[in-house]
Amino acid sequence: MERPILEVKHFHAWFGTHEVVKNVNLTLHRNEVVAVMGPSGCGKTTFLRCINRMHELTPEARTEGQILLEGEDIYRMSPIMLRLRVGMVFQRPNPFPHMTIYENVLAGYLLNNIKLSRSDKDAIVEDALRKAALWEEVKNNLKKKGTFLSGGQQQRLCIARAIAMKPDLLLLDEPTSALDPISTAGIEELLQELKKNYTLIIVTHNMQQAARVSDETAFFYMGELVEFAPTRQLFTAPKDQRTQNYITGRFS
Numbered sequence: 001m002e003r004p005i006l007e008v009k010h011f012h013a014w015f016g017t018h019e020v021v022k023n024v025n026l027t028l029h030r031n032e033v034v035a036v037m038g039p040s041g042c043g044k045t046t047f048l049r050c051i052n053r054m055h056e057l058t059p060e061a062r063t064e065g066q067i068l069l070e071g072e073d074i075y076r077m078s079p080i081m082l083r084l085r086v087g088m089v090f091q092r093p094n095p096f097p098h099m100t101i102y103e104n105v106l107a108g109y110l111l112n113n114i115k116l117s118r119s120d121k122d123a124i125v126e127d128a129l130r131k132a133a134l135w136e137e138v139k140n141n142l143k144k145k146g147t148f149l150s151g152g153q154q155q156r157l158c159i160a161r162a163i164a165m166k167p168d169l170l171l172l173d174e175p176t177s178a179l180d181p182i183s184t185a186g187i188e189e190l191l192q193e194l195k196k197n198y199t200l201i202i203v204t205h206n207m208q209q210a211a212r213v214s215d216e217t218a219f220f221y222m223g224e225l226v227e228f229a230p231t232r233q234l235f236t237a238p239k240d241q242r243t244q245n246y247i248t249g250r251f252s
């Protein structure tokens with residue numbers, strides 16, 4: 001069997017003395033969509049931010065344990081190199097306002113001073129925008145600012161920006177929570193396409209969304225990974241009472 005893309009081993013995260021991720025163990029394989037679900041404040045975003053080492057940017061934040069990306073300990077890599085391999089899409093679409101659509105897609109290269117020929121740039125921009133299902137809508141407006149797009153289009157632009165770097169792993173933190181239902185459906189459809197080429201971890205509050213888009217679901221409660229299972233199994237036959245309580249709406 002091929003090596004897992006991500007292995008999380010006895011992993012903890014703190015803000016000061018407050019432990020918000022508690023002894024998480026998890027193994028992820030390629031070309032899967034994994035949903036991370038759980039009540040507000042249970043540590044979903046913090047966990048995601050540990051995977052690309054953004055957590056440590058907060059003063060007083062610390063971690064313990066291991067996260068291996070293709071067998072390599074991410075806490076022994078340079079955070080900059082790691083973030084080239086682990087893309088992130090945030091809750092609110094955040095294209096760079098001073099950049100054109102074209103430059104936004106290439107932002108990871110531009111900001112890291114990675115030199116490319118004009119033809120390479122054109123090819124990367126077209127490929128990433130096609131994969132993000134945005135090319136047809138913007139191909140004649142590449143010199144316009146990214147902020148001129150609708151919210152759903154801006155989020156697809158942010159996805160294009162992340163996949164332009166050809167990441168091993170794409171992290172999405174509630175990527176549809178600021179979008180209307182039609183844009184949300186568009187992004188969910190896109191996730192199914194993206195999984196052919198990428199491994200995705202999506203934090204979501206929305207159980208229906210987790211059920212629709214993911215192959216596996218991780219249920220967090222008060223910092224603990226309570227249950228990690230194929231999505232259908234987790235929703236139809238949860239093993240833990242806390243998962244059962246959550247999916248039947250006994251707490252939110």
Ligand SMILES: Nc1ncnc2c1ncn2[C@@H]1O[C@H](COP(=O)(O)OP(=O)(O)OP(=O)(O)O)[C@@H](O)[C@H]1O
Nearest residue numbers: 015020038039040041042043044045046047058205
């Ligand atoms: N910058 C911070 N400094 C201190 N504590 C924080 C910080 N960010 C989050 N926390 C705390 O860490 C815990 C986990 O927060 P986190 O945002 O990871 O949860 P979440 O499950 O993603 O919540 P939500 O679904 O509401 O976004 C919470 O108790 C929160 O108050």
